[in-house]
Amino acid sequence: xxxxxxxxxxxxxxxxxxxxxxxxxxxxxxxxxxxxxxxxxxxxxxxxxxxxxxxxxxxxxxxxxxxxxxxxxxxxxxxxxxxxxxxxxxxxxxxxxxxxxxxxxxxxxxxxxxxxxxxxxxxxxxxxxxxxxxxxxxxxxxxxxxxxxxxxxxxxxxxxxxxxxxxxxxxxxxxxxxxxxxxxxxxxxxxxxxxxxxxxxxxxxxxxxxxxxxxxxxxxxxxxxxxxxxxxxxxxxxxxxxxxxxxxxxxxxxxxxxxxxxxxxxxxxxxxxxxxxxxxxxxxxxxxxxxxxxxxxxxxxxxxxxxxxxxxxxxxxxxxxxxxxxxxxxxxxxxxxxxxxxxxxxxxxxxxxxxxxxxxxxxxxxxxxxxxxxxxxxxxxxxxxxxxxxxxxxxxxxxxxxxxxxxxxxxxxxxxxxxxxxxxxxxxxxxxxxxxxxxxxxxxxxxxxxxxxxxxxxxxxxxxxxxxxxxxxxxxxxxxxxxxxxxxxxxx
Amino acid sequence: xxxxxxxxxxxxxxxxxxxxxxxxxxxxxxxxxxxxxxxxxxxxxxxxxxxxxxxxxxxxxxxxxxxxxxxxxxxxxxxxxxxxxxxxxxxxxxxxxxxxxxxxxxxxxxxxxxxxxxxxxxxxxxxxxxxxxxxxxxxxxxxxxxxxxxxxxxxxxxxxxxxxxxxxxxxxxxxxxxxxxxxxxxxxxxxxxxxxxxxxxxxxxxxxxxxxxxxxxxxxxxxxxxxxxxxxxxxxxxxxxxxxxxxxxxxxxxxxxxxxxxxxxxxxxxxxxxxxxxxxxxxxxxxxxxxxxxxxxxxxxxxxxxxxxxxxxxxxxxxxxxxxxxxxxxxxxxxxxxxxxxxxxxxxxxxxxxxxxxxxxxxxxxxxxx
Numbered sequence: 001x002x003x004x005x006x007x008x009x010x011x012x013x014x015x016x017x018x019x020x021x022x023x024x025x026x027x028x029x030x031x032x033x034x035x036x037x038x039x040x041x042x043x044x045x046x047x048x049x050x051x052x053x054x055x056x057x058x059x060x061x062x063x064x065x066x067x068x069x070x071x072x073x074x075x076x077x078x079x080x081x082x083x084x085x086x087x088x089x090x091x092x093x094x095x096x097x098x099x100x101x102x103x104x105x106x107x108x109x110x111x112x113x114x115x116x117x118x119x120x121x122x123x124x125x126x127x128x129x130x131x132x133x134x135x136x137x138x139x140x141x142x143x144x145x146x147x148x149x150x151x152x153x154x155x156x157x158x159x160x161x162x163x164x165x166x167x168x169x170x171x172x173x174x175x176x177x178x179x180x181x182x183x184x185x186x187x188x189x190x191x192x193x194x195x196x197x198x199x200x201x202x203x204x205x206x207x208x209x210x211x212x213x214x215x216x217x218x219x220x221x222x223x224x225x226x227x228x229x230x231x232x233x234x235x236x237x238x239x240x241x242x243x244x245x246x247x248x249x250x251x252x253x254x255x256x257x258x259x260x261x262x263x264x265x266x267x268x269x270x271x272x273x274x275x276x277x278x279x280x281x282x283x284x285x286x287x288x289x290x291x292x293x294x295x296x297x298x299x300x301x302x303x304x305x306x307x308x309x310x311x312x313x314x315x316x317x318x319x320x321x322x323x324x325x326x327x328x329x330x331x332x333x334x335x336x337x338x339x340x341x342x343x344x345x346x347x348x349x350x351x352x353x354x355x356x357x358x359x360x361x362x363x364x365x366x367x368x369x370x371x372x373x374x375x376x377x378x379x380x381x382x383x384x385x386x387x388x389x390x391x392x393x394x395x396x397x398x399x400x401x402x403x404x405x406x407x408x409x410x411x412x413x414x415x416x417x418x419x420x421x422x423x424x425x426x427x428x429x430x431x432x433x434x435x436x437x438x439x440x441x442x443x444x445x446x447x448x449x450x451x452x453x454x455x456x457x458x459x460x461x462x463x464x465x466x467x468x469x470x471x472x473x474x475x476x477x478x479x480x481x482x483x484x485x486x487x488x489x490x491x492x
Numbered sequence: 493x494x495x496x497x498x499x500x501x502x503x504x505x506x507x508x509x510x511x512x513x514x515x516x517x518x519x520x521x522x523x524x525x526x527x528x529x530x531x532x533x534x535x536x537x538x539x540x541x542x543x544x545x546x547x548x549x550x551x552x553x554x555x556x557x558x559x560x561x562x563x564x565x566x567x568x569x570x571x572x573x574x575x576x577x578x579x580x581x582x583x584x585x586x587x588x589x590x591x592x593x594x595x596x597x598x599x600x601x602x603x604x605x606x607x608x609x610x611x612x613x614x615x616x617x618x619x620x621x622x623x624x625x626x627x628x629x630x631x632x633x634x635x636x637x638x639x640x641x642x643x644x645x646x647x648x649x650x651x652x653x654x655x656x657x658x659x660x661x662x663x664x665x666x667x668x669x670x671x672x673x674x675x676x677x678x679x680x681x682x683x684x685x686x687x688x689x690x691x692x693x694x695x696x697x698x699x700x701x702x703x704x705x706x707x708x709x710x711x712x713x714x715x716x717x718x719x720x721x722x723x724x725x726x727x728x729x730x731x732x733x734x735x736x737x738x739x740x741x742x743x744x745x746x747x748x749x750x751x752x753x754x755x756x757x758x759x760x761x762x763x764x765x766x767x768x769x770x771x772x773x774x775x776x777x778x779x780x781x782x783x784x785x786x787x788x789x790x791x792x793x794x795x796x797x798x799x800x801x802x803x804x805x806x807x808x809x810x811x812x813x814x815x816x817x818x819x820x821x822x823x824x825x826x827x828x829x830x831x832x833x834x835x836x837x838x839x840x841x842x843x844x845x846x847x848x849x850x851x852x853x854x855x856x857x858x859x860x861x862x
Contacts, residue, residue: 197585200581342716344720407585447688450686
């Protein structure tokens, strides 16, 4: 296989194909930087050109695009508190406070170096695990997937902050929003009335932007100040890279988590940053700095969301089952190129698979370097007063929101959710649990329905189900204990 | 890479660079100029849009993109075709838009697939369109196979009735695979259906895991992902859904000529050809679920409709086009104009009695309200 890998490297490094990879990378960078646009939009832009192209060049272009989004989307997350795409929501929590303290340079360079390492680990794991991944993925049946989503929900306990009860309510609120639209397993539509817009539910990107971006912009405008509260950009770029290496075990753990969550079809990559953030919090002794500009809170989600792409490609290539919106479009592209993903990806189509792996690795390196180069000029954005850049930003976000379904409902939903988000922020309610509840609710319902109708009650006795259940309870209690401690500290 | 391909990729690169700035670009290279003697020239130097009411990436979208990439040389001098995605409500939203807001100028055609047809057939809320008011352009019926886990101990479809617990995984009773459910209704085959899988892919995984033991996959998914299981001895193919030909008849699937169709399985089991409401209902669900089709507005310029049909007629006689089509879409026929309508008619002109039969059976079996 290593011989084949070297051969594939020479395929990828062919200048005529390298051009296309760079092209994909540049589209990915732009789409990543613009808030609200993600991998699906990037793929849709490139898809019309795929048919008739050289197979390897087309793959290099598509994968190159997908690989760097998770690197570039850090810019808006850190600099303006707006998630650049659904995968970098958790970065906002600590990256944005760092920018407010004038330490955007530290946050960005730590994020880019973590992204780079995460992406490389993702590619490496993809390469190593592909030949043996099939039985592993097949071992996750519906009851196990149900328990894993429950485990994801329990992480909310760690994120809820000072008010655990509000955290629970916010999670339920997110689940409630997810109930809008068509129900899994039946032909009924819930709470839609006569609206055809709501039949598909609220798009994730709109919910994420509305909750996090709109409140931030309203507050910045109200105070008419720049994002950064200090006048100069302090701390060099080197300190960020140093921070990544200081926390190398965190980077490795988060990357491993990213690959694993990305690889399980049906779990989806959009919560991986939150899981990773929760994990970083759990393994840090002094938790008080999380949410105030803790660099570990930037490094963890950034390494895992790049690693996730490598993981998400495993079910896409091996089973032809896309794990995310981006890989769904990628699948369409592969079929147009005459490649039907499946077991043949390890035999007759092995060169294609290896091209994917190499492109993933190369694009991560190129993307991270480009982001380093771009970061100095872009970081100055955090110094501009809100009244100057907010109108531009609002328009960009509106356009981004409208890309979801291109219906007026997108804009209405964006504004309504934005106002709700502002209320949440003003009254100090946690917003992250809303998103997690929203993302996990369909899977919870789906896998619970399947488990119950297929296995009755017997699935509850499955050993793996019990183990994941115990871990979930442990995480819940750990979260509660942390809060108990910090509250007593505050009281004393 | 040969020189020709290099030239082509170079050109593509230039176009791509221009489009990278987030504007949806159009690129279609008209390489082979086909015989265009009979065209009116309506699409010379023009762009045709294929309104696709789903997000990019799915089966129907890929079919539309194949047409967009391969048909232009047959459509006119420097003609180009662009896919426009308008997702929403499983296809209903974009199709409503075609009905209510698309101009009848001949520059937009609608892509139809299972997503909009089932809500139309069952008369669901929010449907504002009626395919019978459109002009049929071209269609393709793509088949699929019902197969089972080999540890069920079944080798022949006739043994299905001996198996003690058939478990079938499905998205919802109204999803594309309800073709399989309609086949089970026709065959009067006892089974348990588990609903809730995200799509046919995870349902296939469930069979591999042993969560279910009987499954249905469309041709492309079957060829790439189930055939290896058959080769390994994990799965056995049982029967094909059959495809509908230019005359509207159900025939063996050209991709699986060795497999019997549902109708043959029925005949062998019950000693007579299938007929009656269950048969009408099955054919209605089959054509709704398996046919992809392009429609134009009926009041679009006559010349545009003629040119579109002519383009497909010329294309399907070109061995090169057919070879490309087989590689991407499987060995299925292109049906043009009235042939396309005939194939679709068992759905579009289905009787109210057959629909009521379907509704009643689905309510009784799956507690589903169609």
